[in-house]
Amino acid sequence: MQREQIDQVRRFNRTVTARVGVLHDSYLGRDRSIGAARLLWEVDAHEGSDVRRLRDRLGLDSGYVSRLLRSLEADGLVTVERQERDGRVRTVRLTGAGREELATLDGRSDELACSLLEPLNEVQKARLVRSMAEVDRLLTAATVTVDAVDPDHPDARHCMGAYFAELHERLSSGYDPDLSLLPDAAGLRPPRGLLLLARLHGEPVGCGGLKLPEGAPAEIKRMWVAPGARRLGLGRRFLAELETRARGLGRTVLRLDSNGRLEAALALYRSCGYREVPAFNDEPYADHWFEKHLDDGPAA
Amino acid sequence: MQREQIDQVRRFNRTVTARVGVLHDSYLGRDRSIGAARLLWEVDAHEGSDVRRLRDRLGLDSGYVSRLLRSLEADGLVTVERQERDGRVRTVRLTGAGREELATLDGRSDELACSLLEPLNEVQKARLVRSMAEVDRLLTAATVTVDAVDPDHPDARHCMGAYFAELHERLSSGYDPDLSLLPDAAGLRPPRGLLLLARLHGEPVGCGGLKLPEGAPAEIKRMWVAPGARRLGLGRRFLAELETRARGLGRTVLRLDSNGRLEAALALYRSCGYREVPAFNDEPYADHWFEKHLDDGPAA
DNA sequence: TGCATTCTCTGACTCTAGTCAGAGAACAGG
DNA sequence: CCTGTTCTCTGACTAGAGTCAGAGAATGCA
Numbered sequence: 001m002q003r004e005q006i007d008q009v010r011r012f013n014r015t016v017t018a019r020v021g022v023l024h025d026s027y028l029g030r031d032r033s034i035g036a037a038r039l040l041w042e043v044d045a046h047e048g049s050d051v052r053r054l055r056d057r058l059g060l061d062s063g064y065v066s067r068l069l070r071s072l073e074a075d076g077l078v079t080v081e082r083q084e085r086d087g088r089v090r091t092v093r094l095t096g097a098g099r100e101e102l103a104t105l106d107g108r109s110d111e112l113a114c115s116l117l118e119p120l121n122e123v124q125k126a127r128l129v130r131s132m133a134e135v136d137r138l139l140t141a142a143t144v145t146v147d148a149v150d151p152d153h154p155d156a157r158h159c160m161g162a163y164f165a166e167l168h169e170r171l172s173s174g175y176d177p178d179l180s181l182l183p184d185a186a187g188l189r190p191p192r193g194l195l196l197l198a199r200l201h202g203e204p205v206g207c208g209g210l211k212l213p214e215g216a217p218a219e220i221k222r223m224w225v226a227p228g229a230r231r232l233g234l235g236r237r238f239l240a241e242l243e244t245r246a247r248g249l250g251r252t253v254l255r256l257d258s259n260g261r262l263e264a265a266l267a268l269y270r271s272c273g274y275r276e277v278p279a280f281n282d283e284p285y286a287d288h289w290f291e292k293h294l295d296d297g298p299a300a
Numbered sequence: 301m302q303r304e305q306i307d308q309v310r311r312f313n314r315t316v317t318a319r320v321g322v323l324h325d326s327y328l329g330r331d332r333s334i335g336a337a338r339l340l341w342e343v344d345a346h347e348g349s350d351v352r353r354l355r356d357r358l359g360l361d362s363g364y365v366s367r368l369l370r371s372l373e374a375d376g377l378v379t380v381e382r383q384e385r386d387g388r389v390r391t392v393r394l395t396g397a398g399r400e401e402l403a404t405l406d407g408r409s410d411e412l413a414c415s416l417l418e419p420l421n422e423v424q425k426a427r428l429v430r431s432m433a434e435v436d437r438l439l440t441a442a443t444v445t446v447d448a449v450d451p452d453h454p455d456a457r458h459c460m461g462a463y464f465a466e467l468h469e470r471l472s473s474g475y476d477p478d479l480s481l482l483p484d485a486a487g488l489r490p491p492r493g494l495l496l497l498a499r500l501h502g503e504p505v506g507c508g509g510l511k512l513p514e515g516a517p518a519e520i521k522r523m524w525v526a527p528g529a530r531r532l533g534l535g536r537r538f539l540a541e542l543e544t545r546a547r548g549l550g551r552t553v554l555r556l557d558s559n560g561r562l563e564a565a566l567a568l569y570r571s572c573g574y575r576e577v578p579a580f581n582d583e584p585y586a587d588h589w590f591e592k593h594l595d596d597g598p599a600a
Numbered sequence: 601t602g603c604a605t606t607c608t609c610t611g612a613c614t615c616t617a618g619t620c621a622g623a624g625a626a627c628a629g630g
Numbered sequence: 631c632c633t634g635t636t637c638t639c640t641g642a643c644t645a646g647a648g649t650c651a652g653a654g655a656a657t658g659c660a
Binding site: 006007009110114117119128131142143233237 | 439
Binding site for chain 2: 610611
């Protein structure tokens, strides 16, 4: 990585933690501890979430979270009840008062935002906001992790389910997985294949599979990115990672089939060096087929 | 301010405090408290600074700073000695060990920077760094305060001294304030005029004066921005603020003289709606004269 | 010289944000 | 039914980051 880039990031970190970080805490924590505020935020973001999930998402100690919840409960901001299905698990829900409290916290966030923008003129404001959006987007992208998982993992199932649902919605013909040539779970498990899963803050936000048939080119399958995680370059990252792994396994050719309705996907494949080829399978839902020779060019 | 802008700033704040803020602290505070690390940083930035200045810059309690200094002193990272001039004041200086410690802290900053960039591809890295630079620049700009001060205030004297020195260096003829038509301190003190001073983190970084002669147009004088604070839109901000104040005092015409060597200044005046006019005074160091009618257009 | 002020330091607190070690209920599998 | 595991909770403790009220030395000014 270049020295100049690192230095700029450091300068950014210093400026931002000094200016935003400090204010952030002082604004939010005005009469509620910032731990409690964060927890409240998290409860709101995931209605009816269980304590364990909150703990994981915030990375906090179980005892600490428990104590915070007691204090929020005492203030009437949340209710905590045992789950029907599993009596050990407890579910947290915002009350009306909790929602109000959040609204005032949001108001303070607004004040902070205004105090940052206020001294600037209109041109500067617009520029700052635009750059913040870019930083936000790219830092989020950098937070996404991509790992190989077992196709039967609940997170993987979740993504594939969402993938099928989306296909069903977007293809003119609808979509029925049973009619498709998709590999089953075993077909995406080593050594017959692999499945990459992207996670953002622990939530699954995309998947990309690779089929490794013997005596035939490797095939990319089930590339999907959750709507909320698009425009983060995740598709490109999946392709790059799949290509690297395929190359590592001695493969030199990658294939995939897709559908003309999935415009963004087609554009992605083309811009990553995939060339359209005649149909190489009978996938009923495909009307475009692509191929890439891994030594053809960079995956970037 | 627009709702959309505020929301974007809030999103930015959340992402950045979560991603950068937390890591920042955990990286820096690995075996030294982050208060101590910040103090060390500040001592380094201002060699031989006195305790009071450190306290002011970091916004900390005197007792707290004193205690932090004792601990840094005990670890051999700084030395604290009484000042010659004023025996109450104590001066802090880094030792060699302190410099080393800082270097390892910097190394951690680098690690943090890398960890932020690492998951991204080259295009994304370049974009992120560019946007960070922009955010950094504009947040810094927003941190600058502009207030009216007395022309005899040490900060004001500092700026005007720097202004003269810069003129002397840049004008082909050199510059001698005594030959110039500059107003003295009283001429920039209400009601005969006013002086605005810009400060960044408490340090003076620019000035802009207004002369308010009776029966003649108001005149802008001694506009100067410190080299380290340029490209923050400060000149524009001075002009806008001076125009607002002039308008508030019933003035409708502003004038100023300048020198062709100060290209950036001329460009600024032109882009802010100042029109070049024939010489309206005998200022020996001027070769360009400008005028603006305050109802002519926006100051933005 | 005396008095108020400035500057740094010390001692005694406080509050937040945790950590750690279990306890006890609920569940899962044999 | 027993055993081990999971999940939440409680009690006891700690470190960091300050705050507050003076004390004591040095200085400035009348």
